[in-house]
Amino acid sequence: MAESLISELKRRNVFKVGIAYLVLAWVVVQITSIAVPALHLPNWINTAVFFFGLIGFPFALFFAWAFEITPDGIKLESAISSGDSTAALTGRKLDFIIIGLMAIALIYFIYESRFQSPTALVLPTEQAEVIAQVSIKVNANNPLISEPKGTSIAVLPFVNMSSDKEQEYFSDGISEEILNVLAKIPKLQVTSRSSAFAYKDTKINISEVAKILGVKNVLEGSVRKSGVRVRITAQLINAETDKHLWSESYDRELDDIFQVQDEISAEIVDALKETLGISLVKTVSSAQTINPKAYDLYLQGLRGLHTYTFESLDNAAAALELATDIAPEFLMARIKLAETYARQIITGSRFDWLILDKAEALIKEVLSINPNSAEAYFVRSLIIKTDRKLRNQYAKEAYRLNPNNVDIIIRHAQSNGAEMGEDNARALFERAQKVDPLNADLPYFFAVYLVQTLQKYSEAEQTLKQAIKVNPKNTFYPFYLGQIYAQHMGQIVDAIKLAENGARLDPNDPYFPQALSIYYLSLGSGLKSLEYAEKAMSINANNAEIINQKVNSLIYLGQTAKALILINDTIADANTVYPSKQLKERFITGAIYLLLKQQKFADAEALINLHIPGINEWVNQPPPATLNAIENVNGILLLACVYKAQGQLAKVEKLIEGVKGRDESFYLTGQARLLGIEYMNLAISSSLENNDEQTIKYLEAAIDNGYLYNWRANLLQSPYFIDLAQQPRFTALIGRLETEMLKQITVLKQ
Incomplete structure (x- = not known):
């Protein structure tokens, strides 16, 4: 039938x-x-x-x-x-x-x-497993890490369905703006951009993604641009049941993209609040009109800022500068431009540190219009140069205004960790880890906190090793770990191994050969130190920081005439780049050492006045009201050193009067104990006060705290410690260092 x-x-x-x-x-x-x-x-x-x-x-x-x-x-x-x-x-x-x-x-x-990628879901899973091994060791009862009473969500990058693949930044920008709106809602834990975007161009399983990100719901969608129209589709999925809780399509004109995006974000937020049971008033659209071209440039700038390479940061700055020129009222473009300037200085992609003054001006303008901008306070904490208290205050205010932003959480924990206490600081990092479980930078930021605030170097070492596991191609992690070995743990050989590997990974980075030059000079291998310094200069010939290391190598090898010529040529070269104002002053330290050794006091004073115009006027000025108001600190100390060598102690006293407050209590602000480099700075101040015994105590403390970084240049080629050469205790310290170097050389040869 x-x-x-x-x-x-x-x-x-x-x-x-x-x-x-x-x-x-x-x-x-x-x-x-x-x-x-x-x-x-x-x-x-x-x-x-x-x-x-x-x-x-x-x-x-x-x-x-x-x-x-x-x-x-x-x-x-x-x-x-x-x-x-x-x-x-x-x-x-x-x-x-x-x-x-x-x-x-x-x-x-x-x-x-053609818009879909067959990439398998492998890397984010492995990344999550490795990052999860980073133990922050926090008190489980700390209220800062309690689960939100509402629910959690991840906003995955919306798929670019436009025919133009170059419009990818537009769909990414839509996703990020929706995420930013959601992140401001209380009771809603929103996965950070870096973790959510780990799944970009990846074939995914919603339940597996949610499990890795630690969320109950996932928002995904697509964006299609066609002429002056944009079609955005979004859908909310319950990760446990794979049930579609809500979906909607939006068809809008592109004449005013900022208002369109703001409206879409508000509608999605409103729908999410209804679906997830969050009792809040609907987010109101700002109704701000922004030039579409300016907004397009803004999204391009965001892409460059997130890519975070030297080239992409340069592109981001160019795009955001145009955006702010076209639309000066576009406040977020100003904020992101200021952040880009700060990131360029932080990464070393540009060295004109006066750009930070421009960044500060941009942020001041934003805050005069919107005094409640958490993003503006966050960026301001990045660009502040010398005032620690003010920097920490800005980070705290950013956190008060938006306690759900991962970048702000981390900045607050790093800046105010000492004030809030170790347990609370760790709790904040734990919160950041929950919201951003795939952020490979999180172990690095936690390690910086462990070093700068707690001085827990072994824990920082293990944390950075996890960061390297997560992203072995990121050369900054091993570079920083090498700095920890050399500056805090006295392990020069381990630092060398990391720098050699980093140089292989990125042969165009001059800082790895420069670091190797420093490490080999510490071991006493002058020729090898010179070789690496010249290699670094072959990559970046105008960087004064790199040139200075070649100067140190030449002085150690006894080639003093070449060292002085190199210093004078560098100062005279208009193309010389000084990564920081402090370095510009410190650059002539080697020359002052050589001139004082030869008792050419007039030449030394003339060099300081030539290189740092107006520095001599400090002799006749009263000390500043606060230490943070002092400019040219390193130049002042060098000039005082020259006067001391000539026996002009009254001038020395006048010059150092304003910096006497930089004592132990000054450096201990915001940290558990003194760092090796801070003991070194204290030793310099003591030497100018003719207190040899205290000077040597500080130098011993620096070495005892593992500060072997460039110790030959810092101790034996320093104008401040010339008079200590005949002191038995200083001689014993140098002998102890030489013995340690022989041990490390033996290990290196094995």
Whole structure:
């Protein structure tokens, strides 16, 4: 019976009609989804087309069973004799129709699938497992790490469905702006951008992604730009049940993209609040009108800022400068431009540190208009140069205004960790880890806190090793770990191994050969130190920081004439770049040492006045009201050193009067104990006060705290410690260092 029914269904072409109908319906739905927004038709037409197509399916099957198309027209199947039936001919026609429709569907599928990447879900999973091994060791009862009472969500990067692949930054920007709006809602834990965007261009499983990110819900979507129109589709998914809780499509004009995006974000937030049970007033659109070109440049700037390479930061600055020129009222563009300037200085992609003054001016303008901008206070904490208390205050204010932003959480924990206490600081890092579980930088930031605030170097070492595991191609992690070894743990050999590997990974980075020059000079290998210094200069010939290391190598090798010529040529060269104002002053330290050794006091004083114009006026000025108001500190100390060598102690006393407050209590602000480099600075101040015993105590403390970084230049080639050469205790300290270097050389050769 069943076989005869199936045979009859086949004879009457019911199966073929059903297949043809379904394929045709799918093609019509796809065409409609594109045509409706392009023709500015209401969105309900898509729903109507799908509805009528759905209810038409059983009618199509019924007519295929009951009727037949004949040369004489449509007739009832029961009225046609078997000899007059044309079902076989109709079936062959249907075959061609089905093939044609499926070809159309296949072409459309290939066209759409070019936007999808077949990348497997591997890296984020492994990354999460490694980062999870970073133990922050926090008190589980600390209220700062309690789970939010509401719910959690991750906003995955929206898929760029535009025909132009270069519009990727636009879809990314839409995703990020929606994420930023959601992150400001209380009771809603929102996964940070860096973790959510780890799944960009990746074939994913929603439940697995949610498990890794630690969220209950996932928001995903797509963006299609067509001319002056944009179509954005978003859907909210319950990760546990894979159920679609909510979805919507938005068709908007691009004439005012900022207002469009703000409106879409507000509508999505409102829908999420209803779905997730968050009782808040709907976010109100700012209704701010921004030039579309300026906004497009802003999104390009965001892309460069997030890519975070030297080149991308330069591109970001250029794009954001244009954006602010076109639309000066665009406050977020100003904030991001100021942040880009700060990041350029931080990374070393530019050295004109006066750009920070421009960044500060941008932020002041923003805060005069919007005094409650958390982002502005965050950036201001990045660009502050000398005032620790003010920097920490800005970080705290940013956190007060937006305690859910991961970057702000980390900055607050780093800046105010000592004030809030270790347990609370660790709790903040724990919170950041929960919100941003795939952020490979988080172990690095935590390590910086461990070093700068707690001086827990072994824990910082293990944390950085985890960061290197997560992202072995990031050369900054091993560079910083090498600095910890050399500046805090006295492990020069371990620092060398990391720097050598970093130089292999990035042969265009001059700071690895420069670091190797410092490390080998510490070991007493002058020729190798000079070799690496020259290699660094071959990569970046105008960087005064790198040139200074070659000067140190030449002095150690006894090539003092070459060292002085190099110093003078560098000062005279208009193309010389000084990464910081402090370095500009410190650059002539080696020359002052050589001139004082030769008792050329007038030449030494003339060099200081030439290199740091107006420095001599400090002798006749009263000390500043605060230590942070002091400019040219290093220049003042060098000039005082020259006066001391000439016996002009009254001038020395006058010069150092303003810096006497830089005592132990000054450096202990915001940290558990003194760093090695801070003991070194205290030793310099003591030497100018003619307190040799205290000077040597500070030098011993620096070495005891693992500060072997460039110790030969710092101790043996310093103008401040020339008079200590005959002191038995100082000689014993140098002997102790030489013995340690021999041990480390033996280890290096193994």
